[in-house]
Amino acid sequence: MGFENIAGYRNEKKQLEKLTNQLLNFAAFQEKGIRLPRGVLLYGIPGVGKTVMARSIVTDGISFVELRAADCLTKNPAKNIQDAFSQARERIPSLLLLDELDKIAQSSPNYYMEGNDNVMKVLLQELDRSQENLGVLIVATCNQYEFLNPALLRSGRFDKMIRIESPGFEDRTEIIKMYLDRLKIEKDISAEHFSKITGGYTGAQIECIINEAALLAAEDNEKLSVLQIQTVMNRMSFKALERNVEEGKKLEKAAVHEAGHAIVAALLCPEQFASASVIPQGQTNGHIRMLRNEVSSLSETTADAENETAVALAGIAAEKVVYGNYSLSCEDDLEKAAAIVFFLITKIGAYGFDKLQNLQNRGEVPSDNIRNEISLVKGEVMDRMLSKGIEIIKKNKKWFEKTVEALKKNHIMSKEEILALRDESI
Numbered sequence: 001m002g003f004e005n006i007a008g009y010r011n012e013k014k015q016l017e018k019l020t021n022q023l024l025n026f027a028a029f030q031e032k033g034i035r036l037p038r039g040v041l042l043y044g045i046p047g048v049g050k051t052v053m054a055r056s057i058v059t060d061g062i063s064f065v066e067l068r069a070a071d072c073l074t075k076n077p078a079k080n081i082q083d084a085f086s087q088a089r090e091r092i093p094s095l096l097l098l099d100e101l102d103k104i105a106q107s108s109p110n111y112y113m114e115g116n117d118n119v120m121k122v123l124l125q126e127l128d129r130s131q132e133n134l135g136v137l138i139v140a141t142c143n144q145y146e147f148l149n150p151a152l153l154r155s156g157r158f159d160k161m162i163r164i165e166s167p168g169f170e171d172r173t174e175i176i177k178m179y180l181d182r183l184k185i186e187k188d189i190s191a192e193h194f195s196k197i198t199g200g201y202t203g204a205q206i207e208c209i210i211n212e213a214a215l216l217a218a219e220d221n222e223k224l225s226v227l228q229i230q231t232v233m234n235r236m237s238f239k240a241l242e243r244n245v246e247e248g249k250k251l252e253k254a255a256v257h258e259a260g261h262a263i264v265a266a267l268l269c270p271e272q273f274a275s276a277s278v279i280p281q282g283q284t285n286g287h288i289r290m291l292r293n294e295v296s297s298l299s300e301t302t303a304d305a306e307n308e309t310a311v312a313l314a315g316i317a318a319e320k321v322v323y324g325n326y327s328l329s330c331e332d333d334l335e336k337a338a339a340i341v342f343f344l345i346t347k348i349g350a351y352g353f354d355k356l357q358n359l360q361n362r363g364e365v366p367s368d369n370i371r372n373e374i375s376l377v378k379g380e381v382m383d384r385m386l387s388k389g390i391e392i393i394k395k396n397k398k399w400f401e402k403t404v405e406a407l408k409k410n411h412i413m414s415k416e417e418i419l420a421l422r423d424e425s426i
Helices: 010-024 026-031 050-056 077-090 116-130 169-182 191-196 203-219 226-238 248-268 302-323 328-348 354-361 368-395 397-410 415-425
Strands: 039-043 063-068 094-099 136-142 160-163 273-277 287-290 412-414
Touching (some): 050 094, 077 094, 077 116, 116 136, 169 191, 191 226, 248 302, 248 397, 397 415, 412 415
Parallel strands (some): 039 136
């Protein structure tokens, strides 16, 4: 085991390495009257590497025992729990991994299993017994921290908690380099660029993307490039394969719609905008790719979030400029724009709704008048952002028209290709 298979996560690895050293030297700490952490909880969304990190604590001189959620779905789960703890106590120094603790013992009905109460009772008993043996380190992984039984988190059971986040830019870059280096095919892709377009992705998702993209490249006897990476990412996003590109009026309308998104995004959100496509996928006839924000799906300022709203409505704006109206297929764009504005009002307190936040903090329900006012303001902001998109497209008519024609011909275009058309239009 060890940390050599974990890329990135420097701070987290430092904490885990300390646990390794403490466990190897538990007797020396015991002589000084110092006890080691009795239980360590690694929690975070699925795919961030919690189980791999827990196992990495184990090295030569440390025994490893694992209890998984599946072990508690047998006819006698209590015995499996008791056996795992007994093995760990007999083989000190040892690490006992409780993998997916939220499924083993939790309050959520999602994973409730027959005998759950007895499982919880036995687990608590064994955790308390382990307090007497300082040579056992209990490490648990957990996806849904909020569903854990509060009794588990009582002081003396799990007294150290480490949140494992989705990797940031530098960590993603290291993870990507590690997976790319393992491939035995030619590559024509920058790890830094790949990291830039995968903000918010977990290590597991990144590994899946690279492997699937490598399969596509190998099948076509090509180098692994951004093209295969984006193809796989689109399939993951839409949960569907590409369909044949539409022809005639359908292709024209898709190109108009996506060109509107692309032009407005290139001007208002240049750092996030990546590409535009009229290749149908899932329920959509085209899309633009926006890079994920490192922190959340929304920008940090009201102005930036309004720009995202304008981008979301820019396809509708383009259709109104060209056709005078917009199609019923724009429902998703409207919902996305409405969600952004609603977030600004209810969570940020924008547009004078700071009193609403105070109400929510006190657990009070907004009055009908406040809800009606929210609806009015939301509509006003969306109308203003739609008008902003229309104005941008009209001011950049030649660039917009060139982008429409280029999308009809090429079907997919990068930000750089679209910006090059702007230079030609000046």
